[in-house]
Amino acid sequence: MKAVVCTGTADGGTSVVDVPDPVPAAGEVVVEVEACGLCGSDVHAVEHGQVGEGQILGHELSGRVVEVARDVDAGLVGTAVAVNPIGGCGRCAACVRGLPFRCSTPNVGITRPGAFAQYVAAPAAQLVPVPGDVPLEWVADAEPLAVALAAVDLARVRPGDAVLVYGVGPIGLNVIVALQLAGVERIVAAGRSPGRRAAAAAVGATDVIDTREVSVREHARAEGLSYAAVLECSAAPSAVPDAMAVLGPGGVCVVVALAPHEVPVALFPLLSEGQALVGSCAFDTHHYRAAVDHIVTGRAGTHTLVSEEVDLVSTPDALQRLRTPGELVRILTRPQWAAVPV
Ligand SMILES: [Zn+2]
Ligand SMILES: [Zn+2]
Known part of the structure; x- marks a missing residue:
């Protein structure tokens, strides 16, 4: 072969x-x-x-x-x-x-x-x-969606929460889909690439920030937002410190991006505000099965994220x-x- x-x-x-x-x-x-x-x-x-x-x-x-x-x-x-x-x-x-x-x-x-x-x-x-009436290529997206479902599980979000997705690469975009499936109403996406920011809006981000123009801290201040969770999908060195700065009481920062660097984290707010910083890698079997189910039932339109087939x-x-x-x-x-x- x-x-x-x-x-x-x-x-x-x-x-x-x-x-x-x-x-x-x-x-x-x-x-x-x-x-x-x-x-x-x-x-x-x-x-x-x-x-x-x-x-x-x-x-x-x-x-x-x-x-x-x-x-x-x-x-x-x-x-x-x-x-x-x-x-x-x-x-x-x-x-x-x-x-x-x-x-x-x-x-x-x-x-x-x-x-x-x-x-x-x-x-x-x-x-x-996979049922026969579903385009088989759609479920190739189950793996990145499972990554997102696992990360959103750790974020402990509830319907009505405001959540920040930092980074709008494929995983950040799948996280937006997963947050919608979890009933999150305000999904703020932060990214740099115009094409990917447009994709973020298309899959359900309610606010999309160009981080070259406005920082997530400035945006949160201007909008009066304190986030229930931040999902770090960018690997940018400033992402985790920024995320911790905009988290509300009891908020969770989930690190999803593979990043090689170390960052300073203020420990006092973790304690006094009851916040959490947690890493998410891959997924468990039930996340994968749930991802396939979301795709075959049409709840997750992840196939719209495919920009090219070769x-x-x-x-x-x-x-x-x-x-x-x-x-x-x-x-x-x-x-x-x-x-x-x-
Ligand atoms: Zn992958
Ligand atoms: Zn084992």
Whole structure:
């Protein structure tokens, strides 16, 4: 089959090559990949040479079961599925605490071969069936939406709250969708890219701030807002200190963006105002299932965030372009499209 593999070089390239078709191990199926999202974490891992030579990334996927292991129900063949990339034994301390991504079980497209390929093997237990009348590519968005649902869970928001979403990349935009699903009425989004700010308004932000013109502190002061929660999706060095400054009593700052830096945090308000600062990474199984359900029932219109679809051959270039995304929001690769010889 054709797959996008990492070249393993320090500058981080990928190329399309022929590799052996995957074979399902015990308990597994092979999925013909219909769509797979190009995630910021893929771009980051490739750019920083964090992936080995030959690794196949791609963890935001949907497709159709084409083969099953001998111990898996053969009736699954032909089923349209969303694939939860996160493994998890369900028994270890990490799994029991709702953090299966910390389990030693490998994750599809992260620590085992992923879906930037025509086919991918995955445990049958990680499949979520998708009704036939739903465009199968829509549920490739279940993974980033699950990330957002998990983060919003930690934010402890209630209907009627005002919440700030700091950063309007793909995760920030999914967080806006998740906040709407949670009944939050005032959703303030802060970002820099005009295209992404427009997307924030389109998916339901009530206020959209251009942080190059007005800071979140100025905006909160002018509007008399004290936030019940801030979801930090920007990785900007000033984001957490800004967030803590605009949180109301009992407010929660949830760090969702992967950021390498350290920031000063005033501890006294955490104590005297009963605030919390918490990190959110990935999601638990129930978040993924809920995300698929929100998409297939039409409650979450996350497919509107897709700005471009590409075939496998164009995927290495698309990963490069996402290094400086500008107006681009989300790209899906469609591995079944025109198998152009490489
Ligand atoms: Zn992702
Ligand atoms: Zn486990």
